[in-house]
Amino acid sequence: xxxxxxxxxxxxxxxxxxxxxxxxxxxxxxxxxxxxxxxxxxxxxxxxxxxxxxxxxxxxxxxxxxxxxxxxxxxxxxxxxxxxxxxxxxxxxxxxxxxxxxxxxxxxxxxxxxxxxxxxxxxxxxxxxxxxxxxxxxxxxxxxxxxxxxxxxxxxxxxxxxxxxxxxxxxxxxxxxxxxxxxxxxxxxxxxxxxxxxxxxxxxxxxxxxxxxxxxxxxxxxxxxxxxxxxxxxxxxxxxxxxxxxxxxxxxxxxxxxxxxxxxxxxxxxxxxxxxxxxxxxxxxxxxxxxxxxxxxxxxxxxxxxxxxxxxxxxxxxxxxxxxxxxxxxxxxxxxxxxxxxxxxxxxxxxxxxxxxxxxxxxxxxxxxxxxxxxxxxxxxxxxxxxxxxxxxxxxxxxxxxxxxxxxxxxxxxxxxxxxxxxxxx
Amino acid sequence: xxxxxxxxxxxxxxxxxxxxxxxxxxxxxxxxxxxxxxxxxxxxxxxxxxxxxxxxxxxxxxxxxxxxxxxxxxxxxxxxxxxxxxxxxxxxxxxxxxxxxxxxxxxxxxxxxxxxxxxxxxxxxxxxxxxxxxxxxxxxxxxxxxxxxxxxxxxxxxxxxxxxxxxxxxxxxxxxxxxxxxxxxxxxxxxxxxxxxxxxxxxxxxxxxxxxxxxxxxxxxxxxxxxxxxxxxxxxxxxxxxxxxxxxxxxxxxxxxxxxxxxxxxxxxxxxxxxxxxxxxxxxxxxxxxxxxxxxxxxxxxxxxxxxxxxxxxxxxxxxxxxxxxxxxxxxxxxxxxxxxxxxxxxxxxxxxxxxxxxxxxxxxxxxxxxxxxxxxxxxxxxxxxxxxxxxxxxxxxxxxxxxxxxxxxxxxxxxxxxxxxxxxxxxxxxxxxxxxxxxxxxxxxxxxxxxxxxxxxxxx
Ligand SMILES: Cc1cc2nc3c(=O)[nH]c(=O)nc-3n(C[C@H](O)[C@H](O)[C@H](O)COP(=O)(O)OP(=O)(O)OC[C@H]3O[C@@H](n4cnc5c(N)ncnc54)[C@H](O)[C@@H]3O)c2cc1C
Ligand code: SF4
Ligand code: SF4
Ligand code: SF4
Numbered sequence: 032x033x034x035x036x037x038x039x040x041x042x043x044x045x046x047x048x049x050x051x052x053x054x055x056x057x058x059x060x061x062x063x064x065x066x067x068x069x070x071x072x073x074x075x076x077x078x079x080x081x082x083x084x085x086x087x088x089x090x091x092x093x094x095x096x097x098x099x100x101x102x103x104x105x106x107x108x109x110x111x112x113x114x115x116x117x118x119x120x121x122x123x124x125x126x127x128x129x130x131x132x133x134x135x136x137x138x139x140x141x142x143x144x145x146x147x148x149x150x151x152x153x154x155x156x157x158x159x160x161x162x163x164x165x166x167x168x169x170x171x172x173x174x175x176x177x178x179x180x181x182x183x184x185x186x187x188x189x190x191x192x193x194x195x196x197x198x199x200x201x202x203x204x205x206x207x208x209x210x211x212x213x214x215x216x217x218x219x220x221x222x223x224x225x226x227x228x229x230x231x232x233x234x235x236x237x238x239x240x241x242x243x244x245x246x247x248x249x250x251x252x253x254x255x256x257x258x259x260x261x262x263x264x265x266x267x268x269x270x271x272x273x274x275x276x277x278x279x280x281x282x283x284x285x286x287x288x289x290x291x292x293x294x295x296x297x298x299x300x301x302x303x304x305x306x307x308x309x310x311x312x313x314x315x316x317x318x319x320x321x322x323x324x325x326x327x328x329x330x331x332x333x334x335x336x337x338x339x340x341x342x343x344x345x346x347x348x349x350x351x352x353x354x355x356x357x358x359x360x361x362x363x364x365x366x367x368x369x370x371x372x373x374x375x376x377x378x379x380x381x382x383x384x385x386x387x388x389x390x391x392x393x394x395x396x397x398x399x400x401x402x403x404x405x406x407x408x409x410x411x412x413x414x415x416x417x418x419x420x421x422x423x424x425x426x427x428x429x430x431x432x433x434x435x436x437x438x439x440x441x442x443x444x445x446x447x448x449x450x451x452x453x454x455x456x457x
Numbered sequence: 458x459x460x461x462x463x464x465x466x467x468x469x470x471x472x473x474x475x476x477x478x479x480x481x482x483x484x485x486x487x488x489x490x491x492x493x494x495x496x497x498x499x500x501x502x503x504x505x506x507x508x509x510x511x512x513x514x515x516x517x518x519x520x521x522x523x524x525x526x527x528x529x530x531x532x533x534x535x536x537x538x539x540x541x542x543x544x545x546x547x548x549x550x551x552x553x554x555x556x557x558x559x560x561x562x563x564x565x566x567x568x569x570x571x572x573x574x575x576x577x578x579x580x581x582x583x584x585x586x587x588x589x590x591x592x593x594x595x596x597x598x599x600x601x602x603x604x605x606x607x608x609x610x611x612x613x614x615x616x617x618x619x620x621x622x623x624x625x626x627x628x629x630x631x632x633x634x635x636x637x638x639x640x641x642x643x644x645x646x647x648x649x650x651x652x653x654x655x656x657x658x659x660x661x662x663x664x665x666x667x668x669x670x671x672x673x674x675x676x677x678x679x680x681x682x683x684x685x686x687x688x689x690x691x692x693x694x695x696x697x698x699x700x701x702x703x704x705x706x707x708x709x710x711x712x713x714x715x716x717x718x719x720x721x722x723x724x725x726x727x728x729x730x731x732x733x734x735x736x737x738x739x740x741x742x743x744x745x746x747x748x749x750x751x752x753x754x755x756x757x758x759x760x761x762x763x764x765x766x767x768x769x770x771x772x773x774x775x776x777x778x779x780x781x782x783x784x785x786x787x788x789x790x791x792x793x794x795x796x797x798x799x800x801x802x803x804x805x806x807x808x809x810x811x812x813x814x815x816x817x818x819x820x821x822x823x824x825x826x827x828x829x830x831x832x833x834x835x836x837x838x839x840x841x842x843x844x845x846x847x848x849x850x851x852x853x854x855x856x857x858x859x860x861x862x863x864x865x866x867x868x869x870x871x872x873x874x875x876x877x878x879x880x881x882x883x884x885x886x887x888x889x890x891x892x893x894x895x896x897x898x899x900x901x902x903x904x905x906x907x908x909x910x911x912x913x914x915x916x917x918x
Contacts, residue, residue: 050792050844055490056531060573060594069503069549070477071485071530080495084484095481114785115794 038093041129042086049086051117052079058109063388063406064102072099075109075119082126097130102399104392104406105264107360120361124263124308131266140265201232205239207253209285213246215337220287220325221251222278222301224258224294226427234293234427237454238329242291244457245337250285258300261394263308272311275319279305283318289336290326293450295355295426299362301326328358329450330425333374334367339453341373350377350452351419353410353433354386355426368425368449375449375456382417384410389424391432404436411436414444423449460499463520467502467544470512475550477501486527486545490592491535491879492795492843498525498539503547507567507625507633507664510551514662515631517544523911526658528569528600531592533796534877536604536657540911546662548599555665557582562670563622563639568599568663572606585673587614590873591784599663605655607873609706609780612831613739616873618654620669626653626661629904639667657875658910660903674739677705678749679773682756683730683763687711690732691806693759694830697736698803700755702748707831708735708780711810714787714825714838718779721786726779727763734761734830735780737773783827784838791823791840795852799863800834800872812862813837820851820858834872860886881916 058075059065071077078100084090103123110119201223212218219242227235242249259274282290292298306323309315333339350372358364365386372379390396390406414422414437422433422444434446458466467476477483478500487495499522504510517524523543530537539545548569556565559582566575572593579586589608590596596606602624607616623637626649636649653661684690690709697704710718710733719726726733734756738748749766756764767773788794801809810826813835817824828835837859841852860870860883870880870887885893897915901907911917 047792050842053490053492053788053794054488055592055788056529056595057592059529060571069547070482072481077485080485080488081481090480090484092480095479099481115788116785 035091035093036088038129038133039086039088041132042082042126044129045082045122045125046086048118048122049079049083051115052076052113053115054080055114057112057114061108061112063104063106063108063390064402067402067405073102075113075117078103079117079119079122082122093130093133097134100126100130101395102402104356104388104390104395106356106388106392108356108388111360121307124266124304127264127266128268129266131268136265136267140267196229197232199232201228201235202253204232204236205251208239208249208251210248212248213243215246217289217336218248218250218287219332220282220285220290221249222258222282222290222292222297222326223251223255224292224297224427226431227293231427231430231448234448234451237448237451238291238293240454240457241329241333241450245333245339247337248287250287252281252285254281258294258297260296260300260304263300263304264394268308268310272309275305275309276311276315279315279318279322282322288325289332290322291329291332292326293329293425293427293448295328295357296428298326298328299357303361328362328364328367328425330367330371331364333453334370339371339374341370342376346378347376347456348378348421348452349380349419350375350421350423350447351380351382351414351417352385352449353382353389353414353422353424353429355424355429356388358425359386364425368423371449371453372423375452377421377452377456380417380419382413382419384413389429389432389436391428396432403432404439407432407436408440411440411442415440415442420444421452422446423452425449458520463516463522464500466516467500467513470516471502471504471509475503475505475509477503486530486537486547487539489527489530489532489535489537491533491538491877492793493535493538493878496538496541498545499542501545501547503550505550507551510546510548510662510664511627511631511633513544513546514627514629517546518629518631518906518908521906522908524662524908525910526599526603526662528597528603529571529592529595531596532600532604532657532875532877533798534604534657534871534875534879536875536877536910536913538878543911548597551664552597554578557584557670558639559584561639562672564668564670565639566598566666566668568597568602568666570598572596572598572601579670580673583673584670586620586668586670588617588620591781598666598668602654602663602666603657604875605873607829607832607834609708609829611829611834611873612707613703613705614671618651621650621654621666622669623667624650624653625664627664628661629906629908633664634661637667641669655875657877657913659900659913659915660909662909674705674741674745676742676745677737677739677773678745679735679737679767679776680749680752680756681765681767681776681779682734682736682761683727684732684734684759684761685730686760687732687810688807689760690734691810691830693734693756693761694806695804696755696759697752698831700751702738702751704736704748704752704831705739706735706737706829708828709733709806709830709835710735710780710783710827711825713823714783714827717786717790717825718782721789722778722782724775724779724782730762733779735776737776780827783825784836787825787838787840791842793841793843795839795841795856796874797837797839797856797859798828798834798872798874799837799859799868799870800832801863801866801868803831803833805866805868806830806833806835808866809835809862809868813859816855816858816862820855822848822851822855824855829872832872833868876914878913881912881914884914884916 065074256277259271262270396403523540551567552569590606823840
């Protein structure tokens with residue numbers, strides 16, 4: 032471990048960004064963690080002050096700061112509402128990287144990130160085994176997956192109501208694809224993402240069905256790796272660089288107009304974090320920029336590009352919609368998924384606080400399950416109060432969390448991805 | 458008592474989970490929204506009941522521990538920067554609305570209730586709580602009372618003090634003092650509730666607060682008027698009032714602020730305009746129509762080059778969005794943003810604006826000015842980078858000059874942000890030596906050990 036003076040020097044890098052916080056405290060109004068605890072260390076202003084205190088060597092307890100820093104969903108709500116325009120997510124991710132550099136990655140994370148995620152084949156093989164044996168060896172699989180991928184909050188706590196690994200992952204159903212543009216004249220690359228692959232293959236199938244229906248050609252190479260958000264939020268920038276590199280190298284081989292995903296986290300990671308946080312081989316910089324510009328959430332693609340419109344006569348199943356943080360806060364996408372729900376002929380019911388975080392926050396859910404559950408429980412109450420029959424969203428990670436929460440309350444509802452609803456209507 | 462023994466006592470009284478002693482926790486309560494150096498407290502405690510709040514106060518006094526009450530910590534004058542080695546008492550665990558009485562139009566709240574949440578609860582019951590500081594989404598009612606916070610509606614509806622009917626507060630001995638009542642009229646004893654308003658935690662620790670509610674206006678109309686000079690805009694303000702119209706809001710922005718807001722949101726503000734007035738009249742629909750017509754006429758007579766009247770709620774919101782954007786937009790420009798609130802009599806606004814421009818030029822500072830033109834409460838906002846020592850010295854000089862100017866015009870140091878640590882040195886300048894001595898004498902009797910938010914307002918002796 033480097034000495035604390037060295038840590039302070041490293042954190043000085045953030046100084047120019049940290050001074051942007053005028054300590055107005057307005058983030059207290061929006062931070063889901065602060066809402067629960069009322070503690071200043073749980074809100075952005077406090078966390079930024081802690082980093083500042085460490086950088087200026089006013090503080091002597093980096094462990095303490097690190098612990099407080101990790102009590103955060105990285106939901107981006109504070110940044111989206113900060114009057115001073117502080118790049119909070121950027122600061123937090125960089126700070127986590129610096130902290131990880133200082134403390135080192137935990138042995139478990141090291142084994143998983145570097146051993147597994149960097150090696151999708153092995154990762155896939157193991158999760159497949161996990162899927163087969165999860166009834167018998169639950170514990171073992173859980174430990175592995177529980178911390179393996181941030182979005183992958185497979186069961187590590189007994190009373191969680193989790194979605195099990197799919198018996199047949201998406202990449203076994205459709206290993207790869209390369210079809211020409213149809214009537215739309217467009218071709219898209221489809222980035223699957225781990226949660227869709229391993230837990231919700233039906234979402235991947237729905238996306239392909241919809242693309243086919245609209246005459247869109249698909250480039251979907253095999254060997255896609257994780258988008259890298261889980262490793263980045265643990266501060267493991269070197270694994271992040273490797274994962275981005277692996278993805279870019281296979282994606283750039285194809286020719287396509289847009290890159291679509293069905294995962295809000297993947298979309299915002301590719302669009303914002305790939306270009307911004309990648310520090311690997313600079314020969315990839317150009318391709319990363321091109322990919323980032325082409326990347327779109329699937330509902331955004333359908334509504335903005337293909338001009339899918341809401342049906343006049345809705346009246347089908349009643350559906351409410353939860354805004355995933357990574358779509359709403361990072362990319363400002365809120366209208367298109369709602370339009371898609373209406374285009375599916377569903378009866379749309381807006382819930383209270385549709386735009387507040389569901390409490391999943393990737394590995395946050397694992398490290399701070401109680402907090403995560405309290406936040407999620409409020410989300411579930413709002414969903415139930417909407418009196419809809421279906422809770423829809425645009426992020427498979429949110430689907431996991433919402434399923435857990437609704438199920439714990441014994442709610443008689445299903446949780447679907449908006450694209451599934453639309454695919455059903457075709 | 459040893460430090461450990463005192464901590465144990467706090468834990469016994471408040472519950473161990475509500476006492477924070479770790480370095481990181483203490484650091485997170487070492488600052489507030491003012492641009493001042495932070496100071497670490499020795500301990501932070503978060504009472505969850507009134508009784509605990511009282512007991513904590515007594516414990517601090519018994520041990521001679523400096524005590525700083527903290528609501529949301531959004532004040533802009535250093536009021537919640539703790540005394541070295543002192544105790545921070547957080548009120549955000551005391552956040553229950555105890556009663557909203559529709560028949561008698563009042564409410565009883567705990568001090569940690571968030572202003573906007575309270576206003577929303579009140580509105581649900583068809584009533585209105587007008588004070589709306591820009592920080593209302595997070596500020597607490599206790600903090601509002603302690604700072605006598607105001608807002609955009611101050612001109613017509615008054616500020617926090619106009620809504621405090623009574624309160625219970627803890628004295629330093631942990632005894633509960635009751636003052637005011639649930640009745641509109643009350644002259645029982647000294648007006649101690651009045652004394653508590655704007656006391657910034659230096660005279661007592663507020664517990665329950667009784668707040669007046671009013672019926673909401675039935676209709677409102679908002680407009681935006683564009684002026685070729687600040688002078689024309691401020692003369693319009695004077696003329697509106699002289700015509701016996703009191704708008705609910707009457708806000709002003711200078712050219713620098715207009716351009717910054719436009720860059721920030723791109724909502725189509727006239728970037729060439731020297732000044733903008735944002736005006737809202739409200740009341741009975743008939744009255745609103747009449748008053749809006751008169752305001753329109755006055756604006757035109759005073760040379761308004763453009764006038765937009767909001768046609769619907771969305772347009773009305775756009776008008777207010779422009780005003781709400783002023784601070785964020787300015788804050789985005791530079792790392793440090795010093796928001797002052799020197800206030801002058803309305804008629805002196807043009808002179809004050811001119812003085813601000815001169816100060817900016819003379820000291821080579823960037824100052825954007827917006828504010829509550831209707832009540833003379835301007836917010837000259839100095840944009841700087843605190844790390845630039847040389848510039849920061851000029852900023853401090855600029856602040857001195859702003860206050861000198863405001864006071865020379867019969868104005869005041871603070872329209873709404875309070876004195877705290879930031880402005881205590883100017884207090885005698887606005888009032889008198891005798892005033893300061895009187896205030897200190899009073900405090901020394903009510904707080905003989907000087908534990909209640911030491912140094913704030915009356916300064917260090
Ligand atoms: C972006 C922004 C906009 C703002 N806009 C406005 C505005 O429009 N108008 C305005 O007036 N102010 C404004 N302010 C200043 C500030 O928000 C107000 O002064 C507000 O009233 C402070 O409330 P608080 O709960 O944050 O109190 P704090 O900052 O926590 O405390 C303020 C003072 O009150 C004392 N105090 C708090 N609770 C108690 C209690 N229970 N008993 C005794 N003393 C107590 C504290 O000791 C301290 O001295 C703004 C601030 C910001 C950052
Ligand atoms: S809202 Fe932004 S500027 Fe204000 S305290 Fe939070 S992070 Fe800092
Ligand atoms: S990212 Fe979300 S959880 Fe983290 S500080 Fe911001 S609002 Fe709070
Ligand atoms: S959603 Fe992105 S981060 Fe999450 S598991 Fe999938 S690829 Fe990895």
